[in-house]
Structures are given as C-alpha cells and as structure tokens.
Amino acid sequence: MKEKSGMDLFVHPLTRNQIVDLLKDNSPELNEELFSRARKIREDIFGKKIFIYGFVYFSTFCRNNCNFCYFRKSNEIERYRKSPEEVVDIAKQLAASGINLIDLTMGEDPGYHQEEFNTVLEITKIMKEETELPVMISPGVLSDRLIDKFAELGVEWYALYQETHNEELFKKLRLHQDYFERMDCKMYAKEKGMLIEEGLLAGIGEKEEDIADSLMVMGKIGASQMRVMSFVPQKGSPMENAETPDRNVEMKIIALMRILYPYALIPASLDVDGIKGLQERINAGANVVTSIIPPQSGLMGVAQSTMDVDEGGRTVEEVKHILDGMGLSVASASEYKEYLRTLPQRSAAASGGVTC
Template sequence: MISTNAVWAKARELLETLARDHELPLEGYRALVEAYAPETAAYAAELAVPLRQAVYGKAVFVRGLIELSSYCKNDCLYCGIRRSNASAERYRLTPEQILDCCERGHEMGFRTFVLQGGEDPTLADEAVSDLLHAIKGRYPDCAVTLSLGERSRESYQALFDAGADRYLLRHETADAAHYARLHPRSMSFEHRMQCLRNLKEIGYQVGCGFMVGSPWQTPETLAKDLKFIEELRPAMCGIGPFVPHHATPFAEREAGTVGLTCYLLSLLRLIDPTLNIPATTALGTIDPRGREKGIQAGANVVMPNLSPRDVRKKYELYDNKICTGEEAAECRGCLARRMESIGYRVVVDRGDARQPALSRTKPVCANYGDGTRGGDQEYHQPI
C-alpha cells in the first residue's frame, strides 16, 4: 500500500514537471488525476495562476454567446436538445435577431461573438456565410467564433473564407470506447477527431473540450483528454462539469464536481500557459461561485449570454442553467463585479490566442490590453 505522503510527493513532482515542460506521458496524467485531493488541487492552482498571469495578467476576456437554434439532428445521450427530446421547445433566431444581439453586445464592450447552435440543417453554408459577412461588415473590430458541430471540410473552408475566426467543437472525450457510450451509433469518434484536424489545417483558432464527471469516465479517460490537449495544442479548451438533463437517458446520473473541474483547469494551464480557458456556465450552475473558482484555478475567459431573453431557457443543454432570465447587460455587469471581487477585471478585447503552440525555445513576454503585463514567468513561442 502506497502511503498518502508518497502519493502527494509523486503528485507534487509531476505537477512541477508539467509546469516546467508542459507535457507528461499518459501515465503521468493518470497519476495526477488519481492523486486529486484538495491539497493537490491547491498546489496545481498555485503553479497555474502565475503562468496564467504571465500571459494574460489579470485580464478576463468576455465572449458574447448567441444561441442561434435549438434544433439538432443528433441524439447525444447527455444533451437536452437531442433530437429524441419531444418536450424540448425549439426555436431559430432570425438574422435580424442575431444582428440585434451583436449590436447590443458591441455597445456593452463585447469584441467576440460566439454563434452556437445545435446541428440544425437550416444553418447551411450560404446562410451562415451571409450572417458572417453582415457581422464582420458592421463590426470589423470583432472576432466571430462558430460552434455549429460537425461539418464537411468544404463547409469549414467556406465559413472560414466568409470571415469566421474561430471554431469551437468539443470532443467530449478522447477515448473512442467512452465516446461510443455517450453518443448514438450514427456518430463517429474518428469523424469528430478528423473535424478538429480539418479545422486546424484550414487556419481556424480551434477550441475543443470535454465534460468532467460524465458517465463511465475514469482516470484513464481523463488522462487521455489531457494528453490529447497537449498534442493538439488548440487555441482554446472549454471544460465543465457534466450536469444531467431530466429528458435524457442520463437524467439520474450524478453530476460532475466543481473541485475536480477546477483541478483539471489548472492542469490545462500547466499544459499550455497561452491557452484560452473559459470558466463555464456549467460551473456557475452547480456552484454559485463556480466561475470565480474557475478563474482562480487558471481560467481567463467568461461567456455571458447575449441571446434574446425569451429563448435562453429553450437552449437547455442541461437542467437549471443560470442567467436564463437576466438581460445581457445585467449578466455582463454581474460578471464584471464578480471578477473584480477576486482581483480580476473584464476587458474590452478580442482575446485572440496569443500563440499557436508552445515549444521550449524562445521566451516571450507581452502587454495584454488591460494595463497589465506578463510577469517574470517564462512561456514560449515557436520560432
């Protein structure tokens, strides 16, 4: 039997190695997941926060989330807008509604709009391209992130050519067998991974992500997620606790935890100090101060909802989603105050990825738009 002291000593050594080298073998990640405990998480955050501040200072970037459509052709077992949920209230925003959301968001200081929706067949290339042209024409100082699921490489290319800057496609799990237990047979792990590769090759700032505490998740599957992030080197990684939805096959499953999610946020920051990492709405859903805890663990992004208030509850991926009744200005103002309460501040900035990847070859340090600078911690840029 390995003593608790021995486990802690090994975890500390692995965390320090990850903070220095930004990589571990798969078994190292598994050991860190298995060593999760309050003291391990606290030390991971102690190492992660200086790396975050060396790159982003005290800045917190805001992304204005606009949920375009709650129609989806897929039947993911965990999702409240899955095709089989006959009780879901479906809607589609019109282009005029979307542009109104952007106008209000721009007035409030948002410089990134995230256009998210289910895999709705009506969100065809031409319609989305027209929308991108309209947004970029009116707000050339803004970035647009798309999160519209799996599409063909040709579709991704067309939307990139129309002005999309980023694409968020959560991989949900980097373990093929686990993926198959969370999705219907019509969905393919290999296709999801190929989509992410296509997006990177085209030139998007790519975001991926996974659920924490999903059914059948193990230390091994989480280790594969962390290794996948290390190898893919995305611009952004969004993780949040699994939260069950009452109208899915996982309705009675236990939710993920804030503690483990925040620990993994810290590990992501150690893997890549330049990564854009959101403190997700799901964190705030299961803990009133979940988003603050995410920022304190190393995250640097929050995503207030700009969708019209009358449709927000209809985009119900999981139960009890927060901020469904607030006006966008209220939500942004509340988040700004929350960030200030822990010593951070929301900034007006596109919040682009600082670098495409890490290598231990060339130290850099820069100013990050909120009056603060990276500190003495080194992070690295490929030459």
C-alpha cells in the same frame, strides 16, 4: 528516503502517468498547490486580464441524439431558430456591452444543412461586419466545402468538442456519430487557418486515464482553446438520472490545462453553475468567461439552458463585478485581437507540456 508525494510528482513537463496520479490524489494540499500554480502561470502571461465571450445559441434544432444533451432530437422540447435579424441584433447588443468575441452556436440543425448553410453564412458575414469582433462558430460537423466557406469569411475559431477521447465512451455518448469524422473536421478547419477549440465533459463515465488522454490529445492537435465542463443531467435525456460530478474534478482539469498549456485560452463557463460558479473556475486558472447571454433575448444556454439568463446573471456587468472583487479586470476587444494575432505561434512554442 522520503516517499514521493503527489506534489513531488508535479514537475514540468508531465507524463501521462503523472497526470493520472495528480488527478487521483485529492488531498487539499495538492489541489491548492495546483490551483495556485495555475493562477501564477496565468498571471505571468495574461496579467490581470480576463477575456469574455458572448454566446448566441441561435438554433436548438439538432439531427443528433447525444445521450447527455437536452437538445437531442428525440427529446420533446420546445425549440427555436432565431431569424438572421434577431441574431445580428443580439450580437450587436453583446458587442456594445463589451464582449471580446461572439460565439455563434447551434445544434446540427437539419434545416441549415438542407440549405447548405446559406443563412448561417450570411448571418456570420453581416455579424462580422457590424460588430467587427472575432467570431467562433460551433455548428457541429461540417463538410470541408462548408468549412472553406467559413474560413473565407475570416471566421477566427471553430469549436467542435469530442467530450471524451476514449473511442468506446464516445460511441456511448454521441450515438451513431463517427469519432474520426469529428476529429478530421476540426483538423481540416485548423489547416484552413482557423483556431480550434476542443472540449471534454467531466463526469460522464470517464476514468482519470481518459482525462489524461484528453489533455494530451488537446495538445497534440494544437487546440488553442480548451474547455472542460461538468456534466449536468438533462431532463428527458437517457442520462437524466445520472449524477453531476464533484466540481473539484473540473477545477483540477482547468488547472492542469493551464499548467500543461500556459498560453491556451481556457474557459470558465457560466453554463454549468451560473454566475456563482465563476470565481472558483477563475481561481483554478481559467482566463476566459464564456456563455454571457443578454437577458430577455429568448436565448438559451446548453448545459443549464435557462439558469441566470433572464435574471441578468450572465451579463458583462455581473462578470466585471465579480472579477473586480478578485483584483482582475475584463480585457478590451483590441487586447483580445492582439492576443489572437500571436496565438498560433505561442501555442506552437508552448506545446511540450506533456511527454509520452
């Protein structure tokens, strides 16, 4: 009898062990098969359309000390906190350029925590009114009371990444932070009607089994958007000298996310390899381009804080140009809103891509 190859294992739904085997098998044939299946699934559901998100990282102050992060509080770097007027102006510029959503991101800024987030709530309210675009907030861990306030403003998305679902590894990466507090926080946001984005970092000491667990948890918690980014060493951080992983790992995780959760929104982040990394992520099955930043705005990215920003590489025009060359196009704001309207039902219908 013919021995089972990696590709024979690739049946839907997948078990944890099968996901692990697929991650361990690095044969070019298997990888190509994964990417091509992921693209086919994306095309069946989303056609030729790709969504695009604008990124507004408006405060780089943070009370935490994550080992992998450039903006950790112990790192002596120049920081900024944009004024509400600046944030709203940038958001309007992004909206005019054709993005589908504004991702309002900050470190866990102690200043905003001290004032109960009044400024951020005000910014969010004005921004929603002025741009009429859906908003994702990425503020870190919040109290239930604050999540209630964002939910009342009609904020569509709450992004909060564990980065790993191995609790021991979490402790080493997110120093002095509580794994379950973070999980509970996003589950509370979901209960309040917000869509949630979960994320993992590739190349931070995880094993294939940990990646498989992350993929399963993402489905279990009902994350509607799932992101993976390759770790990039950050100057001045304790992981400054660690190596960045082979990008193939990130691409395979993107493909597996698409195969396991066909309706999920899956980012191709410009924040890892800049605009030059867009094509391979889209080819792996991603359907959202994130981290679009207006040039000369004084804003930074997260993993690659300045890469391609002022050179204009992270703009809608550049993204359109690349997608066009791939036979794809950017969705309109109304197409994105329509997709969001039906997303909760679709995610629920599609959960079942993994068996225990």
